[in-house]
Amino acid sequence: MAGFLDQLEPLKQAALAELAAAPDLAALEQARVGYLGSNGKFTALMKQLGALPKEEKPAAGKAVNTAKVELEAALARRRGELELKAALPQEPTDFTLPGRRRPLGKLHPLTQVTEDIVRSFRKIGFAVADGPEVEDDYHCFDALNTPADHPARDTQDTFYLQPPASSLQPPYLLRTHTSSVQIRVMAKQQPPVRIIVPGRVYRRDNADATHNPTFHQVEGLYVDRNVTVGDLKGTVEFVFKELMGEETRIRFRPHYFSYTEPSFEIDFSSALTRKMGKEWLEIAGCGMVHPQVLENVGYDPEVWTGWAFGFGIERIAMIRYGINDIRLFYENDLRFLRQF
Numbered sequence: 001m002a003g004f005l006d007q008l009e010p011l012k013q014a015a016l017a018e019l020a021a022a023p024d025l026a027a028l029e030q031a032r033v034g035y036l037g038s039n040g041k042f043t044a045l046m047k048q049l050g051a052l053p054k055e056e057k058p059a060a061g062k063a064v065n066t067a068k069v070e071l072e073a074a075l076a077r078r079r080g081e082l083e084l085k086a087a088l089p090q091e092p093t094d095f096t097l098p099g100r101r102r103p104l105g106k107l108h109p110l111t112q113v114t115e116d117i118v119r120s121f122r123k124i125g126f127a128v129a130d131g132p133e134v135e136d137d138y139h140c141f142d143a144l145n146t147p148a149d150h151p152a153r154d155t156q157d158t159f160y161l162q163p164p165a166s167s168l169q170p171p172y173l174l175r176t177h178t179s180s181v182q183i184r185v186m187a188k189q190q191p192p193v194r195i196i197v198p199g200r201v202y203r204r205d206n207a208d209a210t211h212n213p214t215f216h217q218v219e220g221l222y223v224d225r226n227v228t229v230g231d232l233k234g235t236v237e238f239v240f241k242e243l244m245g246e247e248t249r250i251r252f253r254p255h256y257f258s259y260t261e262p263s264f265e266i267d268f269s270s271a272l273t274r275k276m277g278k279e280w281l282e283i284a285g286c287g288m289v290h291p292q293v294l295e296n297v298g299y300d301p302e303v304w305t306g307w308a309f310g311f312g313i314e315r316i317a318m319i320r321y322g323i324n325d326i327r328l329f330y331e332n333d334l335r336f337l338r339q340f
């Protein structure tokens, strides 16, 4: 017993000294294995317990366990210190260095232009509506008085979805304009209606500098009693002055759309058009909502009148920023996007 305890104290002191002196985690692990591992010196001492006379075992066992607890505590403490040291920077920190800046993202130029358009219309009481991009041909064409033989409905011009083989449902298609949303809004509520519908639309065009099979559009609709072409022109003029500058002028030229009567194309003139070498540029289409369209959504055309317009957001953005190729909007090249 005396021999056993005589060995215990120096071994413990040696172990404590070695643990405390370990310069790094690898050395600490080596020290642990050397004493507490299955072939360690401390473990070897514990194995001798069994050989002691029975009456000496309790006291010796207690002394060994106390020492073991002490060693394990010293091991854990040193491990904590060394882990902290390992996690600390190797070089002293220079607090005078400039910080690492988190690059700030920006909104896509088409989103910025859309938000500007929406902000202008909201100032004069328009609400924003939205709806499905996958439509049926009723909301996209029939309700808008666009006959079955109209070229816009040709499979050459519109993306139709393949219907299930035995489907009795009407064909689904990707909307060619956001007018379909305006039809849905009118079908659901009585006038007055004063909405704009920005959104993505789809046409079977081959991509070139001025066309893309998906692009973005804003359509607007105002239905109430005694709404006139004068209201339409004043509204369009207000918004385009806000978008393109105070000296912007607009003019209406007669046109034809199946969903409006009369119909007009809208030209505008500003410093921007003159920079492009033209006095007038075509920018939008509009007109008084066709009485048949009002009837289709359940409005009495003898009571209600309205106007509507539509224009392409890409075209506005291209004129505003002097962009000569529409495809730049979709390539997500940061050298392009960072300029806006």
Ligand code: 2NL
Binding pocket: 179, 180, 182, 183, 219, 221, 257, 259, 260, 284, 285, 286, 287, 289, 290, 293, 308, 309, 310, 311, 312
């Ligand atoms: C264009 C022409 C236009 C409309 C869109 C419209 C919507 C309803 C009823 C009647 Cl619900 N009309 N929308 C009207 C005239 C022109 O857009 O050239 N867009 C690029």
